[in-house]
Structures are given as structure tokens and as C-alpha cells.
Amino acid sequence: MDPDRPLLIPLDALRGADDQIAGGKASKLAQLTRAGFTVPKGFCLTTWAYEAFVSDAEIMTAIRMELGRKSLDDMRWEEIWDAALRIRSVFLSQPLSKQLRAAVAEGLKLFDPSTPLAIRSSAVGEDSAGHSFAGIHESIIGVRGQRAVDDAVRLVWASLWSDAALLYRQELGLDPARSRMAVVVQAMVDADCSGVAFARDPRDTRKDHAIIESVPGPCRLLVDGLVDPDRWVMNRETRSVVSWLPGQREDSDNKPLLEPQDLQAILQTVLSIEQLFSWSPDMEWTGRSDSLTVLQARPIATTVPDDDEKRSWYLTLRPGDARLKELRQRIAGQLIPELAAAGEAFAAEQLEGLDNLQLADSIEKRSQSLAKWKKIYWDEFIPFAHGVRRLATYYNDAVQPDDPYEFVGLLRDQPLLAAQRNSVISELAEQLRSNSAVRTAVEQLLAKHANSIQWSTFRDQLREREGASEEFVRRFDDLQDRFLDVTFDNERLRDRPGPLLRNLIELSQHASLAESHRVSPSNSSFALQEKLLSAVGPERRAEAMDVVETGRVSWRLRDDDNLLVARLDSQCLRALKVAAKRLRELGRLTGGGHLKDSHLALLVRGLREPSTGLITVEDRLEFEEPKPSVTPQGQAPRQLIGQPASPGLTTGVVRCICGRDDLGKFRRGEILVCDAIQPTMTHLVPLASGIIERRGGMLIHGAIIARELGIPCVNGVREATEILRNGDLVTVDGHLGLVTVGASDFELEMQF
Numbered sequence: 001m002d003p004d005r006p007l008l009i010p011l012d013a014l015r016g017a018d019d020q021i022a023g024g025k026a027s028k029l030a031q032l033t034r035a036g037f038t039v040p041k042g043f044c045l046t047t048w049a050y051e052a053f054v055s056d057a058e059i060m061t062a063i064r065m066e067l068g069r070k071s072l073d074d075m076r077w078e079e080i081w082d083a084a085l086r087i088r089s090v091f092l093s094q095p096l097s098k099q100l101r102a103a104v105a106e107g108l109k110l111f112d113p114s115t116p117l118a119i120r121s122s123a124v125g126e127d128s129a130g131h132s133f134a135g136i137h138e139s140i141i142g143v144r145g146q147r148a149v150d151d152a153v154r155l156v157w158a159s160l161w162s163d164a165a166l167l168y169r170q171e172l173g174l175d176p177a178r179s180r181m182a183v184v185v186q187a188m189v190d191a192d193c194s195g196v197a198f199a200r201d202p203r204d205t206r207k208d209h210a211i212i213e214s215v216p217g218p219c220r221l222l223v224d225g226l227v228d229p230d231r232w233v234m235n236r237e238t239r240s241v242v243s244w245l246p247g248q249r250e251d252s253d254n255k256p257l258l259e260p261q262d263l264q265a266i267l268q269t270v271l272s273i274e275q276l277f278s279w280s281p282d283m284e285w286t287g288r289s290d291s292l293t294v295l296q297a298r299p300i301a302t303t304v305p306d307d308d309e310k311r312s313w314y315l316t317l318r319p320g321d322a323r324l325k326e327l328r329q330r331i332a333g334q335l336i337p338e339l340a341a342a343g344e345a346f347a348a349e350q351l352e353g354l355d356n357l358q359l360a361d362s363i364e365k366r367s368q369s370l371a372k373w374k375k376i377y378w379d380e381f382i383p384f385a386h387g388v389r390r391l392a393t394y395y396n397d398a399v400q401p402d403d404p405y406e407f408v409g410l411l412r413d414q415p416l417l418a419a420q421r422n423s424v425i426s427e428l429a430e431q432l433r434s435n436s437a438v439r440t441a442v443e444q445l446l447a448k449h450a451n452s453i454q455w456s457t458f459r460d461q462l463r464e465r466e467g468a469s470e471e472f473v474r475r476f477d478d479l480q481d482r483f484l485d486v487t488f489d490n491e492r493l494r495d496r497p498g499p500l501l502r503n504l505i506e507l508s509q510h511a512s513l514a515e516s517h518r519v520s521p522s523n524s525s526f527a528l529q530e531k532l533l534s535a536v537g538p539e540r541r542a543e544a545m546d547v548v549e550t551g552r553v554s555w556r557l558r559d560d561d562n563l564l565v566a567r568l569d570s571q572c573l574r575a576l577k578v579a580a581k582r583l584r585e586l587g588r589l590t591g592g593g594h595l596k597d598s599h600l601a602l603l604v605r606g607l608r609e610p611s612t613g614l615i616t617v618e619d620r621l622e623f624e625e626p627k628p629s630v631t632p633q634g635q636a637p638r639q640l641i642g643q644p645a646s647p648g649l650t651t652g653v654v655r656c657i658c659g660r661d662d663l664g665k666f667r668r669g670e671i672l673v674c675d676a677i678q679p680t681m682t683h684l685v686p687l688a689s690g691i692i693e694r695r696g697g698m699l700i701h702g703a704i705i706a707r708e709l710g711i712p713c714v715n716g717v718r719e720a721t722e723i724l725r726n727g728d729l730v731t732v733d734g735h736l737g738l739v740t741v742g743a744s745d746f747e748l749e750m751q752f
Contacts, residue, residue, distance in 0.1 A: 007049040007103040010110070011042050011184070021046050023122030023182035028277075028297055035276050037269070038293045040118075042186030043107040047124060049100060050157055050181045057094035063087055063161065069641050069737060070716070072166060078697025079643050079716045081163040081389060085698075089396055089404035091158035096150050104153070105146055107185060115187050117143045119152035122182040123160060136164050137181070141188060141220060149185065155397060156183050164318060189293050193257050194219035194286035195229060197270040200236075202300050205280065209242060210234045212266050214257045216249075219284050219295060230257045234267050258288075265289035273297050319383050321543075324550050327384040332553050335376060339564045342369055346571035347485055351578045359579055360607040366572045367600055373565055381561045387554025388699055394547045395528075398535040405698055408707065409528045410548055414556040417563050418679040418701075421483035425500075425683045428479065429507035431472050438472050439508060441465035442501055455480060455497045486566035488680045489660040490594060492573055499664030506687060510668055559701070562679050572597075579603040583615060591617040637741065640717050640724075643696045644737035645703035648712030650690040654728040656721050657681065671732060673724050676715075677702035685709060690732035692739055694720045706734075714739050 014022050014030035022030070026044040033039045054060055066083040075083070096104070111117065121137030138159035140152040159165060160181040195214035201207050213229040228247035235242055241263065246254050258266075266285060269292060273281045277297070284295040319327065346366055354362060388411070395407035432439040441462055449458070459473055476497075484494040493500070529548060536544045576595045583589035583606050599617055606612050655670040657663060663681060666672065672688040674681075676695035685691070685705045689712075693702050696716025706713035712734035717723075724730065724741070731740040 005046075005048040007046060007052065007100060008107050009044050009046060010107075011039070011044060011186075014044065020124055020180075021048070021182070023047065023124050023180075023184075024298070025120065025122035025296065026182055026184045027122075029184065029186075029294075031276070032273070032294055032297060037273070038291075040186040040189055040293060040295070041110060042117075042184060043110060044122065045103070045107075045153060045183040045185070047180040047182045049103065049183075053094070053096065053100060053154075053157065056097050057090075059087075059090055059094065062090045067166075069643065070718075074718060076696045076716065077163070077167075078695070078700060080166055082643060082696070082698045084161055084163040084166060085389075085392055085396070086404050087161040088155075088158040088393065089400075091154050091161075092151075092396065092400045093402075094154075096154070101146070101150065104149055104185075108146060108149065111187055114144070116141070117149065118184075118186050118188050119143055119149065119156055120184045120186070121156050121159060122184045124180050124182070136162070136168050138162075139220075141218070151397075153183050153185075157181050188218075189286050189295075191218075191287040191291065191293070192216065193288065194284075194295075195266075197266050197283045197285060198300055199270045199274040199280040199283075200300060201233070202282070205300065208236045210236050210267055210270060212258070212263060215247065216251075216257060219286055232258070232263060234263065236267075236271065239264060239267060261289045262292075265292050269294065319386055321390070321547065321550075324384065324387050324390060324554075325546065327380060328387065328550050328553050331380060331384055331557055335380065336557060336560065336564070339373055339376075339561070339568075342373070343485070343564055343567035343571060346568065346575075347481075351575055356582070356607040356610075359575070359582070360604045363572070363575045363579060363600060363604055363607075366568070366575055367597070370565075370568045370572050373568055377561060377565055381557070384554055385558045387550040388558070391547055391551025391554075392699075394544070395532055398544070399531055405707070406528065407551075408699075408704060410525055410532075411552060411555045411704075412525045412708075414552055416556055416559045416679075417483070418559050418682050421479070422683045424475070424479050424483065425504065426507070428472065428475055429504050431469065431475070432504055432508035435469055435472070437465075438469045439505065443505060446498060446501055446505070449498070453496070453498060455494065458497065458501075483563075485570050486563055486680055487569040487573060488566075488663075488678070490573075490596065491660050492570045493660070493680065494570075496660075499661060502664035503666065503683060503687075506667060507683075510687070559679050566680065572600075576600065576603060579607055580617065583607070588612070589615045589617065637723070640692075640714075640720070640739040640741065642692070642714040642717035642720075642737045642739065643698075644734055645693075645696075645698055645715045646691070646706035646711060646713035646734045648690075648710065648734045649731065650712045651729065651731045652689045654692075654724045654726055654730055656724065656726055657684070658721055671730055673720055674702075675721060676700060677705070685711065690730075690734075691715070692717055692720050692724070692730070692732060694718065 009018075009022065011026065011030050012033050014027060018030065019027045022044045029039050029042075066087055070079070072080065118139065118141045120139040123137060136159075138156045140155060143149055143152050160179055193214050193216055195212065196219070197213070198211040201209040201211055210233075212232045212234060215227040215229045217227070228249055230247045231245045233242040233244075234240070244256060246256070265288070269285070270281060270283045273283060273294070277299075279299045281297040282300045283297045285292060286295060287293045346369075349362065351359060351362065391410065392404075392407050395401075395410070396404055399406070401407075432442065445453070445458060445461055445465075455476075459477070462473060463470070480494045480497070484497075484500070486493055532544055532548070533541055573595060576599065580589055580595055580599075580603060583603065588606055589603075595617065602615050602617075606615050650671075652669055652671040654673050655662075655666050657666065657672060657674040663684065666684050666687055668687045669689045670687070671690045671692060672684060673692045674694070676693050677685065677691070677700070679701060682701055682705055685702070686709060691702050691706050691711060691713040693700070693713070693715035694717060697703060700715065703713055703715060705711075712732045714732055714734055714737050716737075717739060720739075729742060733740070
């Protein structure tokens with residue numbers, strides 16, 4: 001070991017400006033120790049240890065590959081999370097060197113072998129006045145034994161490259177490649193109460209107030225939001241209690257957790273730390289007046305200006321296990337059934353039998369319901385989607401598989417609405433395949449009416465054809481009622497069935513297409529579950545099963561909620577169309593434009609006020625400028641860079657799906673190019689030989705289905721639908737995340 005670059009330093013031996021060596025957290029704990037504050041004993045694995053591990057394992061090569069495809073500014077949140085997950089897996093797959101293991105073993109001699117330890121991050125710049133990184137990096141508590149410590153250290157190092165850490169550094173204008181991570185290893189202190197103290201009120205630091213919060217048990221219960229704390233506002237000058245608010249806890253007796261002497265000891269400590277550092281601290285503590293221990297002290301975080309509200313919002317979408325379980329119970333047990341019932345109730349309403357005032361009321365009621373559910377979607381459904389990501393990290397941390405997406409197998413065979421719809425579509429395609437008379441009748445009617453015919457008219461004409469199958473008509477009716485009462489491209493799918501009927505014809509010509517594509521899983525869902533349970537051990541079995549169940553429900557509902565909200569949107573559009581038809585018949589509505597939300601107020605007013613003048617719904621195409629192509633004809637770039645979402649290599653011609661009418665044009669073997677494969681269009685995937693999406697992420701619909709069916713997929717390709725045109729020859733490389741436009745290099749070489 002180089003004595004000038006030590007891998008490990010005891011906390012009480014850190015001296016001077018050691019932030020670059022020990023990170024912000026460890027340096028401040030060392031200063032507190034030297035100043036006489038009670039701090040848990042421990043040691044610091046220095047940034048040199050981190051550098052040694054990264055160098056020995058050649059991890060920077062993998063990091064450069066993950067973050068070198070595109071700049072962080074060009075990545076969607078899902079892409080950053082995917083890259084971070086793969087980087088995390090690289091850290092976990094590499095063992096500590098003998099030298100690093102020896103250093104950790106030496107540090108562990110400070111503790112009794114039975115002592116539970118806390119393994120905490122101490123990145124360079126962490127816990128500084130401008131860069132708090134609060135809650136961004138990993139902390140792991142209750143660790144015992146060297147093997148568990150080694151694993152925890154690697155997880156803390158890997159958290160330097162988490163999606164949240166990458167986004168936060170980007171937000172602050174910091175270069176992730178220059179970041180380094182030290183690790184603090186400390187004995188855990190078992191006390192009956194813990195909490196946080198602020199030398200000044202973080203909501204308004206101009207007030208002469210300090211804040212003390214306390215929970216029974218360890219401090220993590222407060223920091224992780226698992227237990228509601230008692231809260232005191234203290235006058236800094238007089239040291240008196242300004243107010244006390246008891247925490248809302250099941251076992252609370254409404255008596256203060258802390259005695260007056262405890263409050264005075266905590267207040268004195270946080271004010272003394274303020275004097276030591278010359279800044280107002282946010283202090284984590286545990287114990288009471290006679291045994292008060294300081295766990296951490298950092299400057300009260302100041303608000304960082306953020307010009308990108310979406311990034312700040314995303315950084316909040318990391319609910320803990322308790323919050324995820326709460327969301328699971330509320331969403332699965334209450335919200336989804338209520339959302340489904342709302343759609344069914346609106347669908348059952350006989351709008352044509354309502355008078356004008358009743359119809360106007362119904363339109364407004366539907367609009368209000370849709371607005372309500374869209375808000376719930378953003379406030380609760382989207383945060384619950386983190387359940388799948390939580391399953392990913394939990395599974396990978398425990399199992400450490402070679403494939404960081406092996407956990408996806410745990411989500412297999414969930415009863416998604418889209419999967420149920422696709423099953424019905426496959427059965428209808430099989431009916432057409434086995435009954436040539438019906439298939440011919442459908443083809444002839446489609447050729448006659450193109451995409452403009454309504455299903456009711458199409459159904460009547462089909463029944464008049466020789467050899468028509470009543471079973472096919474009945475099942476298509478059922479498909480319409482159960483699954484197609486949704487909007488796509490601002491149109492109701494059930495209003496014009498032409499595209500789906502064309503899809504059925506195409507699917508019928510290629511029997512059992514999905515099965516011919518499908519990759520046989522190396523592990524069943526049950527086998528992967530048992531693999532996880534074996535890795536975590538019997539004592540964590542219940543915890544593991546809870547994470548798995550949350551992940552499965554999260555995966556299923558993130559699909560279903562989209563379709564159920566789309567049904568409400570469809571029912572709003574249905575009511576608008578009834579209103580528009582009625583007003584046209586009365587001679588009070590003109591124009592042939594597409595009905596949109598912006599027309600709602602006009603139509604409602606027209607229904608309620610017979611004296612309203614002529615209402616005009618203009619065709620939107622008259623006012624929209626054609627969207628210019630990103631590249632002139634024939635000048636598309638030779639290679640497009642995205643994310644490798646499903647492995648494989650394939651060449652084919654492009655078919656862009658940009659609107660509802662494009663659905664019916666898709667043919668087997670084409671490369672499906674779209675903004676993102678939505679739940680309403682997943683039935684096209686078995687026909688595709690490859691997939692290219694603008695939206696990135698390994699856990700979006702296209703990626704998951706492509707991997708299951710063994711279809712090469714590259715996503716995260718910026719402006720894919722603008723750059724690529726129908727008929728372009730492309731090669732999709734799902735291994736590297738590349739799309740080559742034009743003939744392959746091998747074919748070009750063969751021409752010479």
C-alpha cells in the first residue's frame with residue numbers, strides 16, 4: 001500500500017482539508033470528533049480506494065460506453081436509469097482486490113464482530129453548502145461480517161452513478177466523470193429515539209428559530225419518511241419551546257418523545273456545531289441528553305435554481321418500500337377499480353336519449369372525471385411505476401446476475417389488459433386463417449370502403465356476404481366493447497375499424513406468428529423467484545416477496561392505467577361527437593374539423609343556449625403547417641445512435657407509425673418505427689422484424705415485448721420518425737444500439 005495514498009483512514013485520524021480524500025461527510029465527522037462531539041467510531045475508505053477498485057476492474061470503460069452513446073442532455077429519464085442500472089451491475093460483478101479486502105479487514109478490527117455497521121456515502125463535495133446530495137447516494141445499515149461489508153461498499157460506490165446522482169450533477173453543472181466516492185463505515189448506535197435538528201428553520205432561515213424532529217427508534221425511520229415525527233420549534237435566543245406538534249403514529253400516547261433536558265441538549269449541540277463550522281447545520285442525531293450522539297452534520301440545503309422543472313419532478317419519483325406498498329394497496333384495491341367503473345358507467349350511458357341540457361351536463365361531467373384521473377395518474381400512478389425499478393435493483397443486488405435485466409422474467413405472464421386484447425386479436429386472426437370465405441369477404445369490403453367505414457355498417461354488409469361467420473362478427477363486437485373503446489391519435493379506435501381489420505388480415509396470413517418469434521425463457525418466473533429467495537435468505541423472505549409483488553402490480557397497472565384513462569378520453573370524445581351531430585342537424589354547427597378538448601366549451605354552450613350563433617369547427621389541417629423533415633430527402637445520416645433495448649441484428653424496410661391510419665399499413669417483416677409503442681398498438685410487434693423508437697428505456701412496452709419475442713430493438717433514437725421514411729432500408733443492431741441507414745457495409749463492399 002502506498003503510504004502517501006492510504007486506502008483506509010480511521011475517522012479520528014483524518015486531518016486538515018481531507019475532503020478530496022475522505023469526501024464531505026467523513027471530513028465533517030472527523031472535525032466533529034476532534035471538537036469533542038460524540039460521534040460513532042469508524043473508518044473511511046478513501047477516494048483512493050474507490051480509484052483503485054475502478055482501475056482494477058476497468059469499470060471506467062463500461063461507464064464511458066454507457067454514457068458515451070448520447071449526452072445526458074439528450075437522454076430521457078428512462079435511458080439514464082437503464083444506463084445507471086447497467087453500471088450498478090458492473091460494480092456488483094467485480095470483486096474487491098486482495099489489497100482492498102485486506103484494508104477493509106483491518107478497519108473492521110475497530111468493531112466487535114457482532115456490532116451492526118452503517119455503510120454510508122462520502123462523495124467529494126457531498127454535504128457542502130451548495131451541494132448537499134441529500135438522499136441521492138446510498139446508505140446501508142445493519143451490516144455484519146466482511147462479505148456483507150464488501151458488498152455494501154460496492155453498492156455505495158455504484159450509487160455515485162445512479163440515475164438520481166447523474167441528474168443531480170447535471171443539474172448542478174458538475175462533470176460526473178470527475179466524481180469520486182469515499183465510504184464511511186461506522187458502528188450503529190442503538191437508542192430509543194433519534195431525529196433531525198436544524199439550527200435554523202429551513203423554510204425561512206431569517207427567523208430566529210431552530211427545528212427539532214424526533215421519532216422512536218433509529219433515525220432512518222424519519223429520514224426515509226416511514227414514521228411521522230414529533231416536531232418542536234425552538235427560540236434560538238431564549239432556548240424556549242415556541243410550539244410542539246406530536247407525530248401521527250399508531251402507538252403514540254400524545255406525550256412528547258423528548259424531555260425538556262433532551263431538547264436543550266440537542267439545541268445546544270446543533271448551535272455549537274453552527275459555531276464550529278460557521279454555517280447553519282442540518283444535524284442527524286440519536287440518543288438523549290446524557291448519551292446524545294451526532295450521526296451527521298451538513299449545511300442546511302439551499303434551493304438550487306432549476307430551469308427544468310421536469311428534472312426536479314423526476315428526482316422526487318423514488319418512493320421507499322413503505323410508500324410503494326401503500327400505493328400498491330390504494331391503486332390496486334381502490335383507484336383502478338374506480339377508474340374502470342367510471343369508464344364502464346360512461347360507456348353504458350345512452351347519450352342519444354338525453355335532452356340538450358342533460359347532454360351538456362354529461363359532457364362536463366366526463367371532462368371533469370378525465371381531468372381528475374389525469375391528475376391521479378401523475379400524482380400516484382407514475383410514482384408507483386418505481387415499483388418495477390425497485391424490483392430491478394433489489395433483485396440485482398441480491399442475485400448479481402450476468403444479465404442486469406434477468407429480473408424482467410419475474411414480470412412474465414401478468415394479466416395485462418393489452419395482453420388480453422392481443423390474445424383476442426390472435427384468435428380472430430386464426431378464425432380468418434381457417435375460414436377463407438370470411439377472410440375474402442373482409443378483404444373485399446376493406447378494398448371497397450378503405451378506412452372510412454363504421455363497424456356497424458361493415459358488420460351489416462359482412463353478414464350479407466356468402467359464407468360469413470356470425471362467430472367472427474360476435475367476437476369482433478366483443479373486442480370493440482372490451483378493448484377498443486380508447487383513443488389513439490385523437491380518434492376513437494372503435495369508430496373506424498379498418499386499420500385493425502387490415503392487421504387481422506396480415507396476422508391471419510402468418511399463423512402462430514408470436515409463437516414463432518417467442519424466445520424460450522431460460523428461467524420461469526417461479527424459478528427466478530426461488531433464485532431471489534435463496535439469495536436473500538429465510539430472514540428476508542417476506543421482504544423479498546413484498547418487493548416482487550409490488551413490482552408485478554406496478555408492471556401490470558402501468559399498462560392498464562394507460563388504457564383505462566384512454567377509455568375515459570374516448571368517452572369524452574364520444575359525447576362531443578353526439579353533441580356535434582345534434583347541433584349539425586339543427587343547422588347550428590358547421591365545419592368538418594376533428595373534435596378536440598378545445599371545442600368542449602363551444603359545444604356545451606351551444607347545447608345550453610339555443611340563441612348561440614353558428615358554431616364552426618374548422619379542420620385542423622387547414623391551420624397546421626406541415627412538419628418539416630429533420631433531413632432533406634436522400635440525406636439521412638448513415639448511422640443513428642440509440643440504446644440497445646433487445647439484442648439481435650436484422651435488416652428491413654421502414655414503416656413509420658405516426659397516426660391511427662398507419663396501423664393498418666403495417667406488413668410482416670417491416671421495421672416498426674414510432675415515437676413509442678403504446679399499449680394500443682402492441683399487437684403489431686409480432687409482425688415486425690425490428691423496432692426503432694424515439695423514446696428510450698428498457699422497461700417501456702416496445703423493449704419488453706421485443707425481448708420476449710426475440711426481436712431486435714433500438715430505442716432512444718432522437719427524431720426517429722422524422723429522420724427515417726417509409727421504405728428506407730435499415731439495419732437494426734440491438735446489441736450495440738445502432739441503426740444503419742442503407743445497405744450494410746458488407747453489401748456495399750460486395751458491390752466493388
